[in-house]
Amino acid sequence: MNSVFEILRDNWLLLLVGQYPNGPLGGIACTLILSVLGIVLAFPLSVLLALARLSHWRLLNWPAGALVYIVRGVPLLMVILWVYFLVPLLIGRNVTGFVTMLCTLVIYEGAYLAEVVRAGIEALPKGQMEAARSLGHSHLGAMRLVILPQALFNMLPSMLSQFVSTIKETTLGYVINVPELTFAANQINNQLLTKPFQVFFILAVIYYVLCWSLTRAATALERRIEAKRAGPRATVAEIRAAGLVQPVAAEP
Amino acid sequence: MIVFSNVNKWYGHYQALADINAEVRKGEVVVVCGPSGSGKSTLIRTVNRLEEIKSGELLFEGQNVHAPMSSTELNRLRSRIGFVFQSFNLFPHLSALDNVMLSPMHVAGVKRGDARDKAMQLLDRVGLAAKAMSYPAQLSGGQQQRVAIARALAMEPPAMLFDEPTSALDPEMVGEVLAVMRSLAKDGMTMMCVTHEMGFAREVADRVWFMDAGRILESAEPETFFRNPQHPRAQRFLSDLRSH
Numbered sequence: 001m002n003s004v005f006e007i008l009r010d011n012w013l014l015l016l017v018g019q020y021p022n023g024p025l026g027g028i029a030c031t032l033i034l035s036v037l038g039i040v041l042a043f044p045l046s047v048l049l050a051l052a053r054l055s056h057w058r059l060l061n062w063p064a065g066a067l068v069y070i071v072r073g074v075p076l077l078m079v080i081l082w083v084y085f086l087v088p089l090l091i092g093r094n095v096t097g098f099v100t101m102l103c104t105l106v107i108y109e110g111a112y113l114a115e116v117v118r119a120g121i122e123a124l125p126k127g128q129m130e131a132a133r134s135l136g137h138s139h140l141g142a143m144r145l146v147i148l149p150q151a152l153f154n155m156l157p158s159m160l161s162q163f164v165s166t167i168k169e170t171t172l173g174y175v176i177n178v179p180e181l182t183f184a185a186n187q188i189n190n191q192l193l194t195k196p197f198q199v200f201f202i203l204a205v206i207y208y209v210l211c212w213s214l215t216r217a218a219t220a221l222e223r224r225i226e227a228k229r230a231g232p233r234a235t236v237a238e239i240r241a242a243g244l245v246q247p248v249a250a251e252p
Numbered sequence: 253m254i255v256f257s258n259v260n261k262w263y264g265h266y267q268a269l270a271d272i273n274a275e276v277r278k279g280e281v282v283v284v285c286g287p288s289g290s291g292k293s294t295l296i297r298t299v300n301r302l303e304e305i306k307s308g309e310l311l312f313e314g315q316n317v318h319a320p321m322s323s324t325e326l327n328r329l330r331s332r333i334g335f336v337f338q339s340f341n342l343f344p345h346l347s348a349l350d351n352v353m354l355s356p357m358h359v360a361g362v363k364r365g366d367a368r369d370k371a372m373q374l375l376d377r378v379g380l381a382a383k384a385m386s387y388p389a390q391l392s393g394g395q396q397q398r399v400a401i402a403r404a405l406a407m408e409p410p411a412m413l414f415d416e417p418t419s420a421l422d423p424e425m426v427g428e429v430l431a432v433m434r435s436l437a438k439d440g441m442t443m444m445c446v447t448h449e450m451g452f453a454r455e456v457a458d459r460v461w462f463m464d465a466g467r468i469l470e471s472a473e474p475e476t477f478f479r480n481p482q483h484p485r486a487q488r489f490l491s492d493l494r495s496h
Contacts, residue, residue: 125341136328146354
């Protein structure tokens with residue numbers, strides 16, 4: 001156990017930010033930036049993909065469906081390797097491992113989130129769209145004002161769990177030398193040579209704490225939005241009741 | 253104002269609407285009644301094109317509703333037809349006030365402040381000004397349906413369609429919704445209502461259409477219809493209603 005603290009004391013900066021400022025930003029900082037950018041950029045892509053998948057227009061519907069199925073049908077590592085070798089060919093110059101990994105995550109998470117968004121939209125009662133259209137809203141207007149706000153709220157837990165998956169998926173950046181947390185841990189392990197269990201124990205704990213606290217944050221966020229929806233002066237009991245009653249009251 | 257001529261509709265081989273010829277005149281209240289599955293809801297949903305028709309013509313204020321038109325034109329047409337659903341379909345993520353303000357702001361382009369004033373007036377009209385900030389989940393069924401009526405009125409439609417507006421309500425809440433509809437009728441609103449509330453039909457309707465198997469079998473003034481129905485199917489329907 002002592003050696004765990006020793007390793008932490010000697011290498012906390014490397015685990016936190018990698019070689020920065022003498023090298024690229026790495027460690028936890030790199031993992032978090034990669035995950036956040038990945039999910040933030042994947043989100044609009046996923047909404048567009050979902051809308052295209054739900055469109056009656058085949059020109060939109062088919063390519064979107066094909067992309068989603070292909071990406072979901074291959075392992076992430078395969079997408080990483082494809083992007084790694086294909087992107088430099090396409091743009092004619094080398095890109096950093098970070099950019100490669102970011103592109104991969106956006107494509108991969110975009111496809112997965114698109115299915116979450118689509119399910120969220122399809123789960124809403126048909127009457128919501130009908131009501132919006134009969135008031136004169138266009139299809140896209142109804143999506144933007146009525147359908148997506150509800151669908152995205154219902155999806156918040158799924159989206160956060162997708163974010164947690166993304167954090168875990170950044171570890172695969174290791175194979176193309178992205179200086180993220182796993183890469184940093186491996187550097188430490190290579191220096192010490194004799195303490196792999198301690199080093200990878202630390203790594204596992206860091207990932208666990210990150211992911212667990214995010215899951216907790218998601219739950220808290222969900223409660224707050226539910227409380228807001230239950231009304232400004234609602235008591236805790238009413239909030240709970242509204243959370244339970246809501247779907248029934250909205251669509252009896 | 254709403255004119256059906258030879259309207260037909262099929263679901264596969266099943267004919268949902270058969271040779272509908274009828275008219276709702278300006279300022280008139282028409283109640284559509286009949287057994288379930290008779291095509292009442294289908295009929296009312298063809299008026300704002302929530303359902304397509306197979307053949308025939310449907311005019312709303314002289315405009316052919318089912319003619320090929322751009323989606324912008326269709327949206328504009330729909331905004332002139334108020335529609336109230338059986339299941340209310342309020343937007344649960346918006347307060348009552350925001351539900352009513354949404355289409356004036358985003359469809360008609362009314363400024364927020366003006367939309368707000370108008371929405372408050374409408375909520376006041378349906379007796380719910382005090383509930384403006386409540387979310388649908390906090391309102392009773394009757395209150396939700398009254399907000400839905402206010403929302404439909406917000407685009408100032410020349411006609412209102414009601415598709416079984418009280419069928420999803422607990423009995424004690426039916427009255428408050430009918431009261432709102434009654435006051436609309438009194439103000440001269442053109443209304444087409446699918447409903448099982450025969451008391452409402454008798455008191456408020458100018459005409460009653462009786463439907464069965466996709467046809468309008470009888471169209472009469474309520475007094476005549478209830479006292480002396482002509483069609484045997486209508487006679488049976490009314491006696492079934494009275495027997496319980």
